[in-house]
Amino acid sequence: MKKTNWIKPFYWVVAALFLSGCAAGGELNTDASTSSSSAQLSSDADHSAGSAADAPVQTDDSAIEEPAGGVHTKVIKVVDGDTFHVLYQKKVVTVRVLLIDTPETHHPSLGVQPYGPEASSNAHKLLDGKTVTLELAKNGGRDKYGRLLAYVFVDGRSFEALQLAAGLARVAYVYPPNTKYIDQLRAVEQQAKTKRLGVWSVNGYAAADGFHPDLMKGTDAYREIQERSKPANKPASASAESNSSPDGACQGKIKGNISSRGKIYHMPSDPYYKVTKAERCFKNRSEAENAGFRAAK
Structure with a gap:
């Protein structure tokens, strides 16, 4: 009896130690599993963040893709910020760019308007000597002056969007069915407005009914136009x-x-x-x- 009574407490002690060890082992395994899962989630999050950061960001002036079926033609001469001559069907014709309007540079009654020379200069920079892609207007492709109406792409980018992004044009002459890119172009225009670039530098100069040079009085752009308008003292020859x-x-x-x-x-x-x-x-x-x-x- 004494021997049995001594052995029984010994078994209880061993059982207690065994259960304690199992509990400790289970706790360690749970922590390891949680740690592993947390590490995996953290890794996944980092990978996801890295992918977003590495993704290319599309700029406003490149949101319009060049059409596959456009007409490729050589620019012969830039007239102003929204008009130029091209060689089309073996003839030199005038192209009027769709959906934008730039300030005038040699209008018979309006003369030269602020930022007109800059718009023209930017057109020269973008178009001189280039082969461009024309996406012709749907309604016959001509305006009342006989000019070819088209969306214009140069080096794979929208010419309209580039002029708008520089603050050198406004969205205008919006006539269905030629409104294909109107939403993208209005978005680019809004960015230029927000930055107060070019024609948007003075409130009211560029408006729905055109440009209002009188509102530009006192600005460098207006003074430059006044200087340009002075008659040159040159001999007739x-x-x-x-x-x-x-x-x-x-x-x-x-x-x-x-x-x-x-x-x-x-x-x-x-x-x-x-x-x-x-x-x-x-x-x-x-x-x-x-x-x-x-x-x-």
């Missing part, structure tokens, strides 16, 4: 154009006429040459076309 006579004749030279139909030149052989009152005279076709005039039809 230094000018590529010759002055018209008081009665609108050009002494047999090409007559340049400006009207609501635009800037048109008339050759001496044209039927209406004699009755046309010339506002400008040119020695040859090249001089007339370089000044923005087109041949009479």
Whole structure:
């Protein structure tokens, strides 16, 4: 009996120690499992964050992709910020860019407007000597002046978006069905507005009805235009154009006429040459076309 009573407490002690060890082992295993899971979650989160950071960020002026079926053509001459000449179907034609409007540089009545020269200069920088892609307008592709209407892509980027992003144009002339990229272009325009770039630097200058130069008075851009508008003191022989006579004749030279139909030149052989009152005279076709005039039809 004494031996049995002594052995029984011994078994209880061994059992207690065994259970204690199992409990301790289970706790350690749980911690290890939790630690492993936490490490995996942390690793997954880091990987996810890294992937987002490494993803390319699309800039506003590249949000419009160049169409696959566009017309590839060579730029012959830039006229201003939203108009240029190209070689199209073996002829030199004028392209008017869709959905944007830039300040004027040689309008017959509006003259030169603030940021017009900058818009024109940026167009030269982007287009001179380039082959561009034209996505032609859906409704025949011409405006009332006979200009080819198109979305324009240069080096794979939207020319309209680039002019808007620089603050050198406003979204305008929005006429269905030619509104394909209107949402993207308005987004780019809004970014320029927020940054107060170019035409958006003075409130009200660029508006839905056009540009308002009087609101720019006192700015560097306005003063620059005033300087440009001053007549140059050059001898008559230094000018590529010759002055018209008081009665609108050009002494047999090409007559340049400006009207609501635009800037048109008339050759001496044209039927209406004699009755046309010339506002400008040119020695040859090249001089007339370089000044923005087109041949009479």
